Amino acid sequence: MFLPTTLEEVKRMGWDALDVILVSGDSYIDSPYIGAAVIGKLLARAGYRVGIIAQPDVSGTDDIGRLGRPRLFWGVTAGSVDSMVANYTALKKKRRSDDYTPGGVNNRRPDRATIVYTNLIRRYTRQAKRCPPGHTESPQISQASALDPGVPNNPPPILLGGIEASLRRVAHYDYWDDALRRSVLFDAKADYLLYGMAEQAVLELAACLRDGRDPHDLRGLCYIAKEKRTGYLELPSYETVARDKQAFIEMFHTFYQNNDPLRGQGLCQKHGDRWLVQNPPAATETQAELDAVYALDFERAQHPYYEAQGPVRALDTIGFSIPTHRGCYGECNFCAIAVHEGRTVRWRSPESILAEAEALTRHPGFKGYIHDLGGPTANMYGFECEVKLSRGACSHKRCLYPAICPLLKIDHQPQIDLLRQVRRIPGVKKVFVASGIRYDMILCDRAHGDDYLRQVVAHHVSGQMKVAPEHTEEPVLAVMGKPGTGSLLEFKRRFDQLSQQVGRQQFLTYYLIAAHPGCSEYDMQRVKQFASQKLKIHPEQVQVFTPTPSTYATLMYYTETDPFSGEALFVEKDPRRKERQKTIVTDRPPRISPSGKGRP
Ligand code: SF4
Known part of the structure; x- marks a missing residue:
């Protein structure tokens, strides 16, 4: 089932107000690969009434106001890709196409979408506050204000999430400005930011707001405070790192090393006369939690409201693919996965993956091909370092570089078994492994590496x-x-x-x-x-x-x-x-x- 995107759909569900409205820089593609869809459906399963506004028109407030105001919070994401990466090439030329936009033309995602959408919501909230229901200048907002729970002096908070917010949560270098920028929380003037894979954290935040509890202690949360938080590590201030590159290097080391869910400490960074507070990272998902996410009833299609504007190319790759795990300990220096998803790999149970593959065979659009069965690195499924699982990832060494750590017991057997079982499912003609493979790990696994490669070569590449x-x-x-x-x-x-x-x-x-x-x-x-x-x-x-x-x-x-x-x-x-x-x-x-x- 799709989440509602228009007032008519909200009414058809018999709802008189929404608890949460999610705003995204991607079209609304109901897929386990799309953050807004995952978060929205998880909240809906927990009983919240959730609507989605995808790629709102930013030239006015009609579009952002089309569902009224939420009772609990607005959730804002730039989408699956940082908006500056989505909009510009490595040589800073404007990109013409966007795989997450209907029709494929790159004309719907604004630069710095997180900031633009948050400003748009604030503008709409101010406008709606000035005009009582039924008296706004815009008929669309006037209609939607009937859904407005009406707390004029206490507008619902704005929560930032997704990769753009997550990777810009503290002072950071911005290639497009060629300068250091402040935490995106300051530039967007939002209330909260959840970093990393925030499914469990967003459920906790929603419960706090619903029950009137203070959410400021939630793990995985960033917020702005007047005071430094006691017991948290202090990063050099934004002003210091903006003028001193050595201080920025030290700041980044501390930031990076405190990203581990077991070892990471809370961080504070002064910006002007206020503080960015980053609570310690949220715990990694348990297998049961991961399985529950992928058991949600994704349509694996674009919502009809947006489909009418044109198809999205992203569905060619994510439409019939299956994510098997999250996280990566490869730590290639140009990659942000370690900071966003973490260095600890956690994986779904084979039962959950097989159930998803079987469900695909019943999908009307499925032609028998699973386009990818993998994760950030395909062959990290099904095993992890025991030291990391009990004490957190090492701060003084890496798992794969300069040589594979002897404590990482690489074992391709779970993935061999999984691939074999998925390709035996009636209705599945071919399962591809399109995610990247670490060949050094295959060579290191003397027991099963060759067998894994043989399986891949014989059955899973074309x-x-x-x-x-x-x-x-x-x-x-x-x-x-x-x-x-x-x-x-x-x-x-x-x-x-x-x-x-x-x-x-x-x-x-x-x-x-x-x-x-x-x-x-x-x-x-x-x-x-x-x-x-x-x-x-x-x-x-x-x-x-x-x-x-x-x-x-x-x-x-x-x-x-x-x-x-x-x-x-x-x-x-x-x-x-x-x-x-x-x-x-x-x-x-x-x-x-x-x-x-x-x-x-
Ligand atoms: S012991 Fe080795 S494999 Fe385990 S976290 Fe440390 S570096 Fe990584």
């Missing part, structure tokens, strides 16, 4: 398998926190061998990054050489590095310093030279025609 070495030069790989080329070449050898054994002509596709901190044009020439000599390919999947908020690589980009050694680091900042780093690898040499045309 012609091409994507791998993400990201680079081939050891100094750049070290800056990225990625494994060396030795494991890549060994993996390629086994992949080719197994493909041959199962009688399939299959290839590896390599994802690479250009202009990452520490990478020069010379390094990219070496990548090209390595690709043609050792991998026997001409790479096409090369992306210019984007400094997204709250990653170590972004910290390196801004400070031009290796934050672990303190040494100066080369960083390419000129857009043309960044592009050249990419084209060094992707440009094919000019064809020489028999007449000699094209010869330099």
Whole structure:
């Protein structure tokens, strides 16, 4: 069942008011991959009356006011992707397409959507407060005000969530401003922010607001306070880090290290004469909680109100895919998953995944293909480090870099079993593993690594398998926190061998990054050489590095310093030279025609 998006739908449900209104930068796609849909349906299952306004028109308040005001709170998210990443390329050019917008044209998600939507709600609230029900200038708002619970001097609070808010929760470098920005809570002037995967926290917050209890102690919550909070670690102030890059490096280390649900402490950061308070991280979801999320009755379709405006391309990939787990301990320095989802992997039970796969076969649009069965890293399903589970992730070392930690007992058997069971379900023709695979983990698992790869090669790829070495030069790989080329070449050898054994002509596709901190044009020439000599390919999947908020690589980009050694680091900042780093690898040499045309 879809959540209501219009006044007529609210009335059809027999509701006289909404408890929660969610505002999202994505279209309303009712899918377990879309945060607003997950949060909305979880709240609805807990008994709250929830409506969704997706991609509101920001030119006026009619659209944001079309459902009236909620009784408990507004929830605001920029959507599945940070709005600046969604709207601009790595070279800061405007993107034309958006996979989460009806029709695919990038014309509905404003820059800094979290801030824009919050301002819009405040404007609407002020406007609705001035005009009694039935007397607003807009007929749409006038109608919706009939649903307004009417607490004129106490407007419902605004809660921020989603990846944009989560990664911008403390002072952070913003590539598009080329400057440090304050916590988004200050810029948006919202009341609360829930960071990370906030399903359980949002239920707790809703219960507090419903019961009139103070929510300020909830784990996973950020808020603004007049005073510093006793017992919390103090980060250098926004003003200090904005003028002192070394202080920003120290701030980021403290921020990153206090992201663990078992070890993380509360943090405070002064902004002007007020404080950003970040409570310790919420506990990771239990398996029962995860299973309950994915047992919700998602339609796996765009809501008809938005479908009428055009299809969304995102459904081509997420429509019939199944998430098996969350979190990643890969900690590649350019990736934000460790900060947003956490370093602890937690996974769904096989029963829950099989039930979802069986439900897919009954969906009218299902053609027999599960497009992905995976998570942030496909082969992290079903095992975790016991030390991490009992004491939290180590602060002084990483699980996979520079070498795989011996305490991480890698075991591909649970995933082998899962893949086997899913592909046996009647109605399932093929199950793809499209999520990235850590090949160093496969090589490390002497008991089951080869069997896992054999299963994947024989049943779960179609012609091409994507791998993400990201680079081939050891100094750049070290800056990225990625494994060396030795494991890549060994993996390629086994992949080719197994493909041959199962009688399939299959290839590896390599994802690479250009202009990452520490990478020069010379390094990219070496990548090209390595690709043609050792991998026997001409790479096409090369992306210019984007400094997204709250990653170590972004910290390196801004400070031009290796934050672990303190040494100066080369960083390419000129857009043309960044592009050249990419084209060094992707440009094919000019064809020489028999007449000699094209010869330099
Ligand atoms: S003991 Fe090893 S695998 Fe476990 S959290 Fe620490 S670094 Fe990671």
